[in-house]
Amino acid sequence: MNELEKLRHSAAHVLATALLEIWPEAQLAAGPPVEEGFYYDVELDHRISPQDFPAIEERMRRIIAEKQPFKRIEVSREEARQLGLKGRLGALSERKFPSRYKLDILESIPENEPITLYQNGSFIDLCAGPHVEDTGSIKSFKLTHVSSAYYKGDEKNPQLQRIYGTAFFSAKELEDYLKQLEQAKKRDHRKIGKELELFLIDERVGAGLPLWLPKGAVIRRELQNFLTEELLKRGYQLVYTPHIGSLDLFRTSGHYPYYRESQFPPILDPNELKALEDKTGSCAELANRLEKGEIGGYLLKPMNCPMHIRIFDSKPRSYRDLPVRIAEFGTVYRFEKSGELSGLTRVRGFTQDDAHIFCMESQVEGELMDCLDLVKVVIQKVGLLDTKARLGLRGEEKEKYVGSPECWKKAEEDLRRAAAKSGIDFVEEPGEAAFYGPKVDFLVKDAIGRSWQLGTVQLDYNLPARFSLSYVGEDGQLHAPVIIHRAPFGSLERFLAILIEHYEGHFPLWLAPEQVRIIPVSEAFIAYGEKIKEILQQNQFRVSLDRKNDTLGAKIRVAQLQKVPYMLIVGKKEEQMSRVSVRTSKKGNIGEMSLDTFISLITAEYKERRV
Incomplete structure (x- = not known):
């Protein structure tokens, strides 16, 4: 674990301490560092929302100001189990109910591994560490969002609340990260993918099957x-x-x-299944025989x-x-x-x-x-x-x-x-x-x-x-x-x-789903737009014609929102001179030119796959 991960792991413990100070009845699960920060999973009747973040962060700042040392305590498995039964693991004091998730995590630790606890203030957690020296080392942090997560990622387990945060060694690093986070929200592929109609995840088809x-x-x-x-x-x-x-x-x-x-679970060979129809046997027994290779099966690769x-x-x-x-x-x-x-x-x-x-x-x-x-x-x-x-x-x-x-x-x-x-x-x-x-x-x-x-x-x-x-x-x-x-x-x-x-959805020409949109200034020039469309399609470009009876400004705005790389404005002057007025989604108006010149321009751009 590198130094930044240690800092974030320690910040997760400070978050847990603050949560328990506000909601002593909370049951904590796990709180690891992750790539962008840290989180802690908690079971709590109160539904935590971003509106709760200021109060939680204020408690965290007080705990940080106290410079509580992180003490490593090695115990026997039985000592840890007794603490868990008393509700003391992942808690500020003994409670009338056991530390359910901590006891489960304890059971998953291999027999040959040492059992360690970490304590800051009165908070004791089952944890392998490592941590920074004390809570005062955590200079810059921020809670970012909250979501739901099944315990251990298994939908058969209880659903917990996962509170995310991040921490850095300096305020400047945190400020830069938060700016990046705002940019990331605007660029979220799920949002843009829906707006541009690129992909769909339909629950009737199946979760995770785009x-x-x-x-x-x-x-x-x-x-x-x-x-x-x-x-x-x-x-x-x-x-x-x-x-x-x-x-x-x-x-x-x-x-x-x-x-x-x-x-995905293996699929029983239909021939094997038919041979087993008249035999008794539980699903568990069939699964066991399949696992051992005693009967045939198939696997989604x-x-x-x-x-x-x-x-x-x-x-x-x-x-x-x-x-x-x-x-x-x-x-x-x-x-x-x-x-x-x-x-x-x-x-x-x-x-x-x-x-x-x-x-x-x-x-x-x-x-x-x-x-x-x-x-x-x-x-x-x-x-x-x-x-x-x-x-x-x-x-x-x-x-x-x-x-x-x-x-x-x-x-x-x-x-x-x-x-x-x-x-x-x-x-x-x-x-x-x-x-x-x-x-x-x-x-x-x-x-x-x-x-x-x-x-x-x-x-x-x-x-x-x-x-x-x-x-x-x-x-x-x-x-x-x-x-x-x-x-x-x-x-x-x-x-x-x-x-x-x-x-941000502004794909280069070679990747853009729609490469050119022809925009007549009025219905009178749709026929000229059709001629241009046909020529561009013959040159293998992906092109559309806006036939809506709308203002020119409105049509341009729609094309901009749909992030079409090139827009060709056609009106009386363009038709008379057999030319087009060219706009791009990024640079705006780039001038008037012949259709042949425009085709040469985008042909080179496409063939070279420019970005």
């Missing part, structure tokens, strides 16, 4: 076309794979059970890798065939908890720009360099700069990973060397690897300075062994290939969400 509306589908298609051009230039072969596959396939890969908690592996392994391969680069815009499914779903950034069904490269060890460095270059090209083309990267390495929890230490060491060294040679600015973070190998995740900043994780490149020496993959080497012997997993966009849904917020 529908791409026609305008959003245009952006998706343009992104796919751009990336497909790049892939074909780099020697990739495009494939399509089904949305569902045999459970055994994902058992072999390790995705089941490694990602079991975030997967959480990853595309196993299917691409089967394509590679569908025929004998020689060293002369390698590298084999297989790519797909493949839709995958993860059963994200309902409390974590958010617009397009966290969904249950999403499309990855996935690819897998099967190569010899001698080809690994060159292929990695090309993958890293591809991600950089994609990020630069859409106007997201200030790129940094994170090299995710294996962590201490060895049970989270497959494969031998030797394979991991080699893979980490190879990826580290390629990242250094590519010239990207990267930091190493143990514990951030995929379960089968290390990876490079790209981090970019948007127009208002927020950091987003985008593309990923992963090196894998383990899945080839799990699937017994081989190719015939130059020596005539069988050898195992190496797999490189890579996805420059990550997911099209999340990538679109980032672009919506980055551009």
